[in-house]
Amino acid sequence: MPVTDPVENLQTLIRCPSVTPAEGGALTALATMLEPLGFAVSRMTASEDGTPDVENLYARLGENGPHLMFAGHTDVVPVGDEAAWSHPPFAAEIADGTLFGRGAVDMKGGIACFVAAIARCIEKHGPPKGSVSFLITGDEEGPSINGTIKLLEWAAARGERWDACVVGEPTNPDRLGDMVKIGRRGSLSGVLTVQGVQGHAAYPHLADNPVRGIIKLAEALMEPPFDHGTENFQPSNLEVTTIDVGNAATNVIPAKATAKFNIRFNDTWTAETLKAEIIRRLDAAAEDEALRPGRAPVRYELHWADRPSHVFLTKSPALIESLSAAIERTTGKRPELSTTGGTSDARFIKDYCPVVEFGLVGQTMHMVDERVAVKDLEVLTTIYEDFIQGWFGHAGA
Incomplete structure (x- = not known):
């Protein structure tokens, strides 16, 4: 043969x-x-x-x-x-x-x-x-x-x-x-969008820069660690893979900012419990005024990719x-x-x-x-x- x-x-x-x-x-x-x-x-x-x-x-x-x-x-x-x-x-x-x-x-x-x-x-x-x-x-x-x-x-x-x-x-x-x-490990991806108010960079009080919000939310996604690994699996890790505002001008505060992320997760989590933890982190970070003193909470939208891998x-x-x-x-x-x-x-x-x-x-x-x-x-x-x-x-x- x-x-x-x-x-x-x-x-x-x-x-x-x-x-x-x-x-x-x-x-x-x-x-x-x-x-x-x-x-x-x-x-x-x-x-x-x-x-x-x-x-x-x-x-x-x-x-x-x-x-x-x-x-x-x-x-x-x-x-x-x-x-x-x-x-x-x-x-x-x-x-x-x-x-x-x-x-x-x-x-x-x-x-x-x-x-x-x-x-x-x-x-x-x-x-x-x-x-x-x-x-x-x-x-x-x-x-x-x-x-x-x-x-x-x-x-x-x-x-x-x-x-x-x-x-x-x-x-x-x-x-x-x-x-x-x-x-x-499982795999779960999402797209995070922060809404702002477009305006002139010289007049920030008339605008609301979404970059400040997206940075704070992205930081909350990556820290602290989700876990430290289990007997059979590495630690879960979330990576922000892109942040984009679609803005070619240097003197314009953009209207929105978008971040994409992917997390590879171990058997500490299911896709459902992980989604809940991510939303909890985002909600807490949205209330943090560190980068946006005197502003209302960050307005964000979160869309999950279809078909997470378990x-x-x-x-x-x-x-x-x-x-x-x-x-x-x-x-x-x-x-x-x-x-x-x-x-x-x-x-x-x-x-x-x-x-x-x-x-x-x-x-x-x-x-x-x-x-x-x-x-x-x-x-x-x-x-x-x-x-x-x-x-x-x-x-x-």
């Missing part, structure tokens, strides 16, 4: 220019790899007003027994300045033992290795004693509206149920085997131990179990089954000259192959 070679698999996928939301031939190439292995492959296109249509793929091998899902995405971020690349971003060229191309680690490499791993398992042992599925989206690097969340709903409505999932995102900071992600922690000994043991047998080291980093599509999958994340080294993801060591592709394939055998052994016991 030629798909037992992860390098060839990855080269095929990279040569498909699947920049979000374009399918670029990547899902077709993946279907061509999976169908000869016995997978039943389905394609679905998801739509929503105001967002681009997205093609997705679901493939399943087997009909009964424990059901293991592999999840990921074939879409990639734009290449940026193509002239800055030392190798064409969609050529999948190999130089000095390194394979270059957009998506090499994020995350066509993980898909290529899992395909090779299941192909090797079938070649050596026959089909697994259960079911294996691929849930692959084309929308992870985009709005994440017409991808995994809708593909899961589509599959579940057709009777699909899963016992465990591995997401092939690049989780390792330095070397393969460093880290398995067993959860993620914090989660996976507690599945069979899944975590099977993967950790496979990593240790292959690399000689025990991986760190971590909840660090941003969000991923695991935040959707956690509502359907236990989920962990493990893939390649992520140092060059989204960069010019994104690349992966060829030897790492073989190591990851070996880990996945060992894991598949071990997990079905645990799940079927």
Whole structure:
């Protein structure tokens, strides 16, 4: 079976220019790899007003027994300045033992290795004693509206149920085997607007400068800390990402000021309790006259972004131990179990089954000259192959 070679698999996928939301031939190439292995492959296109249509793929091998899902995405971020690349971003060229191309680690490499791993398992042992599925989206690097969340709903409505999932995102900071992600902090974003009164900078008593208010409110959002971390998670942190007044003049007090913020929160909070705490802070700061002596309380509006990501922690000994043991047998080291980093599509999958994340080294993801060591592709394939055998052994016991 030629798909037992992860390098060839990855080269095929990279040569498909699947920049979000374009399918670029990547899902077709993946279907061509999976169908000869016995997978039943389905394609679905998801739509929503105001967002681009997205093609997705679901493939399943087997009909009964424990059901293991592999999840990921074939879409990639734009290449940026193509002239800055030392190798064409969609050529999948190999130089000095390194394979270059957009998506090499994020995350066509993980898909290529899992395909090779299941192909090797079938070649050596026959089909697994259960079911294996691929849930692959084309929308992870985009709005994440017409991808995994809708593909899961589509599959579940057709009777699909899963016992465990591995997401092939690049989780390792330095070397393969460093880290398995067993959860993620939540993410909540908002837009804060302070209303003022426009006027001449030389006559401030006739105006009300909203910059004074937005500074005070932004300070209240960032200090004091929301918490100091928990047993499994880093401290929650809120970052104000932009403050803007839309004012090109130097002698005009603006009419309003806007700030955007994002908070990554741990299991001290839910999205609902966190919203309440943020409003409490803003209300208290709005009454503070330190920057606005003699003025009425700051008038502000707060709008929350849709679809906050909720914090989660996976507690599945069979899944975590099977993967950790496979990593240790292959690399000689025990991986760190971590909840660090941003969000991923695991935040959707956690509502359907236990989920962990493990893939390649992520140092060059989204960069010019994104690349992966060829030897790492073989190591990851070996880990996945060992894991598949071990997990079905645990799940079927």
